[in-house]
Amino acid sequence: MKKIRLATLWLDGCSGCHMSILDMDEKLIEIAPFIDVVYSPYVDTKEFPKDVDLTIVEGALSTDHDIAMIKKIRENSKLMLALGDCAITGNVSAMKNLFGSDVVLERGYLDLADINESKEYPSKIVPKLLDKVLPLHEVVHVDYFLPGCPTPSDAIYEMLKALIEGREINIHSLTRFGK
Amino acid sequence: MIREKVRVKSFKINDICVTGQSNQTILEVARDNNIEIPTMCYLEGLSCVGSCRMCIVEIKGSHEPTPACTAKIKEGMEVTTSSPQIEAARKMILSMMFSERSHVCSTCVANGDCELQSKSVELELEHSEVPYLNQRFEIDASHKNFVNDPNRCILCTRCIRVCDEIEGAHALDLAGRGLNMRIVHDMDEPWAASQSCTSCGKCVYVCPTGALYEKDISEEEVIKKRGIITELIKNRSQR
Numbered sequence: 055m056k057k058i059r060l061a062t063l064w065l066d067g068c069s070g071c072h073m074s075i076l077d078m079d080e081k082l083i084e085i086a087p088f089i090d091v092v093y094s095p096y097v098d099t100k101e102f103p104k105d106v107d108l109t110i111v112e113g114a115l116s117t118d119h120d121i122a123m124i125k126k127i128r129e130n131s132k133l134m135l136a137l138g139d140c141a142i143t144g145n146v147s148a149m150k151n152l153f154g155s156d157v158v159l160e161r162g163y164l165d166l167a168d169i170n171e172s173k174e175y176p177s178k179i180v181p182k183l184l185d186k187v188l189p190l191h192e193v194v195h196v197d198y199f200l201p202g203c204p205t206p207s208d209a210i211y212e213m214l215k216a217l218i219e220g221r222e223i224n225i226h227s228l229t230r231f232g233k
Numbered sequence: 234m235i236r237e238k239v240r241v242k243s244f245k246i247n248d249i250c251v252t253g254q255s256n257q258t259i260l261e262v263a264r265d266n267n268i269e270i271p272t273m274c275y276l277e278g279l280s281c282v283g284s285c286r287m288c289i290v291e292i293k294g295s296h297e298p299t300p301a302c303t304a305k306i307k308e309g310m311e312v313t314t315s316s317p318q319i320e321a322a323r324k325m326i327l328s329m330m331f332s333e334r335s336h337v338c339s340t341c342v343a344n345g346d347c348e349l350q351s352k353s354v355e356l357e358l359e360h361s362e363v364p365y366l367n368q369r370f371e372i373d374a375s376h377k378n379f380v381n382d383p384n385r386c387i388l389c390t391r392c393i394r395v396c397d398e399i400e401g402a403h404a405l406d407l408a409g410r411g412l413n414m415r416i417v418h419d420m421d422e423p424w425a426a427s428q429s430c431t432s433c434g435k436c437v438y439v440c441p442t443g444a445l446y447e448k449d450i451s452e453e454e455v456i457k458k459r460g461i462i463t464e465l466i467k468n469r470s471q472r
Contacts, residue, residue, distance in 0.1 A: 149335065230354045
């Protein structure tokens, strides 16, 4: 049987959902024979590969770099799964939307800074913040949604198992927004 | 006053023959017959305003969906409580509730005890079908015991109704229109300055979300006593 080429992506989130994947513990061993992790914070691949079967995305879209990356990744992924509330609703990452990016930058780099003589925000190398943090599905097509903050590891396990076995599952008995 | 005579009416819900009294609503008769219709703003014992539109049903011959909580029954009517159109409309309504304000479950005291959250499971909604509006409202934390956070409000008006109809104070009401509408105290004064609020806390107990909550308690300690109001009304009517 051909292994599922799996990628996982960590955007604007706390990595809690990636922790939740690891929280599958011994079930990871059960899943491992069917999956080839080709791109992820768990592995050291620099470029996003072509022909990925499934990309699991944690976190919301916060920067111009996130947008460019997610569009490229969508082109190279057969299926995309939004994992956790940040990817689905914006959640904590999108709380700054109520105040705007400038207020957040001012707070971080001026108000709370001990040393910032030039009174400037970082503008080189680091990506530019979007005006509004966006959930994944507002920018690219998303095939599956698995909400939760974080998504419980059992829900991730059941979802992956169903995808491996090629069957549909009802995720609503496994997880929801929040806890 | 001439009272309208209460008559028994027969009609159909989902092709099941049911009977009810002419002063009953479709929702009441449905519940009497164990037919489930999802609700949000409805709370047994309070008046029905049909503000959330969650309980919409189809009535044969009518072109638009009707809220079951405010529609009185009619002889021979044929009601359908679930269809692909109704399900889609309910999901859209729920999406609009989620997107209109900032419902961040993970930072909310009502996380795990929220009717909006549990409704998403019931209606199987795992993402909003409309973009988020990201509106910000000022929080009123002036009261010594309670907080009013309009960012988590779905404008069901349960708090207004319980304050007016059960406590008899009518300290709360709506201000503003459309997207800017919010719950206010008296003439839009800080909660602590409200002359009519008795600080009974009934509004906090009936709030379906974390919009009204008790101060200084954690998410684990939040207990929404929504049923207590229904019990209170039953006990009073028995006197």
